Amino acid sequence: MKLNRVAVTGLGAICGLGHNLNEIWANAIAGKPGISTLENQNTENWPVNFGGEVKNFSLSPDLMDLKDQDRFDRFNQFALHSTQEALTQSGLLEAKYNPAKIGVIFGTGLGGFPHIEMHHKTFLEKGARRVSPFFIPSVIPNMAEGLVSIKWGFMGINFAVASACASSAHAIGLAATEIMMGRQDAMVTGGTEAVITPYTIAGFASMKALSKRVDEPARASRPYDTERDGFVMGEGAGILILENYDKAVARGAKIIAEIVGxxxxxxxxxxxxxxxxxxxxxxxxxxxxxxxxxxxxxxxxxxxxxxxxxxxxxxxxxxxxxxxxxxxxxxxxxxxxxxxxxxxxxxxxxxxxxxxxxxxxxxxxxxxxxxxxxxxxxxxxxxxxxxxxxxxxxxxxxxxxxxxxxxxxxxxx
Amino acid sequence: MELQEKVVKLVSEATKMDAANINLNTSFVDDLNLDSLDMVELMMKMEDEFGVEIPEDETENLKSVGDVVNYLKAKSH
Incomplete structure (x- = not known):
């Protein structure tokens, strides 16, 4: 069977190094740490109080109504934010693909842990009758894909991959496979995660998986150094637009790279x-x-x-x-x-x-x-x-x- | 604060719509575009604010801000 070639035509990202890819890449090449003391929440009594936190994030109301922004957990919002960036670069929205041939597969390791904790607190304090009808839609790992498909009308394949810290790499592999096989012409893929919460940090800390270098957060993540003592929790999203290579060329898209293996x-x-x-x-x-x-x-x-x-x-x-x-x-x-x-x-x-x-x-x-x-x-x-x-x-x-x-x-x- | 004013304020906060555009005739579905999940959440907020329990079969009859105000008035007597 002859496989289609897979082009990458758009990229979008958000993490502790910045809210868009230009900013992130400039900082990465400069070797700047995106890790610091956590500021978004009160971290009193947390075993670890630093991470690769996204500071000052607010989603554009163009991407989600203000009333929904309190309802949908942060990983969903990162996905919409970075998908917008990737779509803009790719020009995919101007392409004449059949909507049924544009799919969305993201990877998410944990899903909506912040809102699980928030709604569980309400459940314990106020009882079952006060559990929000938006609890389940907010936290299920595939809601980011759902929201992206609703926002932009992509009616192709749509689901989440969960394989812990390999989730979005597997998502990209699957998305590329969809195009190689010819089932989809274009894919929005990559991953999103936002689980800096007291409960999650406690869980990873109990596993002895986290760095404890609280006095030097920016120097805590040190792969290959003899003094490394665990990982540092980050958050964010990395989104790629993939397309059937020949179709992308035919529509005049700029090819950024190709996925070959x-x-x-x-x-x-x-x-x-x-x-x-x-x-x-x-x-x-x-x-x-x-x-x-x-x-x-x-x-x-x-x-x-x-x-x-x-x-x-x-x-x-x-x-x-x-x-x-x-x-x-x-x-x-x-x-x-x-x-x-x-x-x-x-x-x-x-x-x-x-x-x-x-x-x-x-x-x-x-x-x-x-x-x-x-x-x-x-x-x-x-x-x-x-x-x-x-x-x-x-x-x-x-x-x-x-x-x-x-x-x-x-x-x- | 008047009961009506309180209800309007709550609806305004829940929907992020300007309170000036909400009155007794405002329909939850036709004017505010609320779906069934929005309605469940809104009724929870009403229950919390006014300390009442609104049974599920009653909520189906509450189609406008005025319906809610009348319902709450009747409950308080």
Missing amino acids: FGASSDANHITAPHPEGAGANICISQALELSGIRKEEVGYINTHGTSTPLGDIAEIQAIKKAFGDHAKNLTLSSTKSMTGHLLGAAGGLESIMCIKALETGMIPPTINVDNQDPECDLFVTPNQSVKRDIQYALNNSFGFGGTNSSTIFKKA
Whole structure:
């Protein structure tokens, strides 16, 4: 079966580094941390009080009525905000596609936790009769897709992917597959997440997964550094517009990049810990390479999962060495989570965009806070300063609890 | 504050519509474009504000701001 080529024609993002992609990319290339003390909520008694928080966000009333803005949880609002940005760049709304051939698949790891907590409090304090009819619509993980389809009239495939911190990478892979197979002409994809809440932070803190560097928030996310002590919670969205390559060219769209490979696998090992030698990660990197049809030596950049946890960072480096062999030492790697924190289910969306911007601009964003690189993570991780690289292919890794893995390969346009 | 004024204020807050444009004749569906979920939420707010319980089969008859004001007046007697 001949597969359609998949073009990327639009990008949109929001995270602790900024409210739009231009701002985020400028900050990422400059190596600025988007992590700071949390300001949106009172964090008294929280085990950790910093993160990659989006400050001063308010959704345009053009995208959601003011009366609905109190009703729909933050992850929904990030999705609408960044989808608008991506749609504007792509010009998709002016394209003459059948609405039934435009779909929406996002990844969301947790869904509407802030509103679950809020409505549960009402339930406990005031009883069942005071639980809002908007509780369920606000928190279900696929409502972001629903709202996007309603706002812009996209009547194609529409659902959410949940695979923890690999969610949006899997969403992008699935969305690309829809286009490769010819079921859809265009897809709005990527991911959104906003779960900086006392309950969620407490849960991750109990797992000993979070950095506790409260005195130096901007230096807390430090993948590959010997002093790393856990991930830093982030929030935001990363949205991509994908199109059937030939149809995008025919309508005169500007092609930003191409998706050429996608792999997905499982560690089959442990609920939360990575496989120590990165066995599952190696499988999905190899699958992505196979689908792309390129030689592994052609990959120039990897935006790693690199969450800044002691075990995870080593396991991923092991997987990359295994998958790339001798070429591993020539690769340029970086973990932009050092600047954005970990966007959980939205990480794969934002970091796929980082890969695409690296291809487009020839600039590789750094891994910041690498003061002393861990000898067990001995590949080139772009420590502290961005570098110039004229690369043709970039790979994004995203892994999630449950032992799930995803790798996606992007080609320069 | 008069009962009518209180109801109008509540409807205005819930719908983010200017109170000046809401009167006794304002219809929830035709003028304010409220759907069934909006109505459930609005009735919860009425119950909270006025300390009454509005049974589900009664809410179906409350089609305008005036209907609610009359219903609440009857309840308070």
